[in-house]
Amino acid sequence: MTGRSDWSSHVHAVLAGAGFRRGGARERVIDLLAGESCALSAVEIEDALRAKGRPTGRASIYRVLELLGEHDLVERVEVGDGVARFEPAHPGGEHHHHLVCDRCGRLVAFDDPGLERAIGRLSDRLGMRVDHHEVVLRGSCETCG
């Protein structure tokens, strides 16, 4: 199992290896993401950092997220409300997908090996290189059920 601070050091290792300097904004965003389990939007990150007394420029937050995304260090999740959310991407490749509750809007994470296998077989059949996939289910969560 890949832990939280492990992700953080993985991120630092990758970025240092790619020749990037360190910077305050980057550290703050990485710290925050490392400690959050659910996906956060850029605006939520901005608000959370300000609330923690570590205000950070909007442009920097988007820049950091873009950088992390380019290096496959975060996963971008879009559930149809026009807002992009981000969560740590773990090096092993294990990942999960999301169910969006249409009643309360809550985001529920799940994983399913059968689904992953089906997508793997599909990639082979299509004969195209598939680097990434995202599955979004819509329905109602246990609370709203």
Add this chain to the structure above:
Amino acid sequence: MTGRSDWSSHVHAVLAGAGFRRGGARERVIDLLAGESCALSAVEIEDALRAKGRPTGRASIYRVLELLGEHDLVERVEVGDGVARFEPAHPGGEHHHHLVCDRCGRLVAFDDPGLERAIGRLSDRLGMRVDHHEVVLRGSCETCG
């Protein structure tokens, strides 16, 4: 196989059955969608209608798309560029998903029974009602391969 004008009459039947009046904007959007195979964004619809000499208000286009969506007459597709796209949803429930080419941005449609079965089994396992699902693959298309 469900044809184009078939979708159009299905839409009219559903809306008439639900007690909606007809209106110019609605007809224009439905006509356009019925004739297009790929998913269109609201802005693309606005531009296409204006180009065809049938200019239609933006608010009306969004209203029509929302109405069609509420009645499962269109499928909303989001591929991560922050723009919602819409395409006719056929009554049988058969649908497809999309691969987005990261090089040229092209949208390629595909369907896969194995994937649908995996999602069906997953819904059962989760024990939550799953009304809808969307799968987006990212990679490179045949042209860019």
Add this chain to the structure above:
DNA sequence: GCGATAACGAGACTCAATCTCATTTCATGG
């Protein structure tokens, strides 16, 4: 036709996301 009301549309508005550019910070070599 007439009237109630649904449908429409011009344009103001919201807000996530992007862009600009001046300032600050880093890390390297002298």
Add this chain to the structure above:
DNA sequence: CCATGAAATGAGATTGAGTCTCGTTATCGC
């Protein structure tokens, strides 16, 4: 240890998809 050039940052302007308002227009049951 500090000068220096590049990278990183951030305040604020800008963009653009999407929403909202409200007065006007069209539909359809009577």
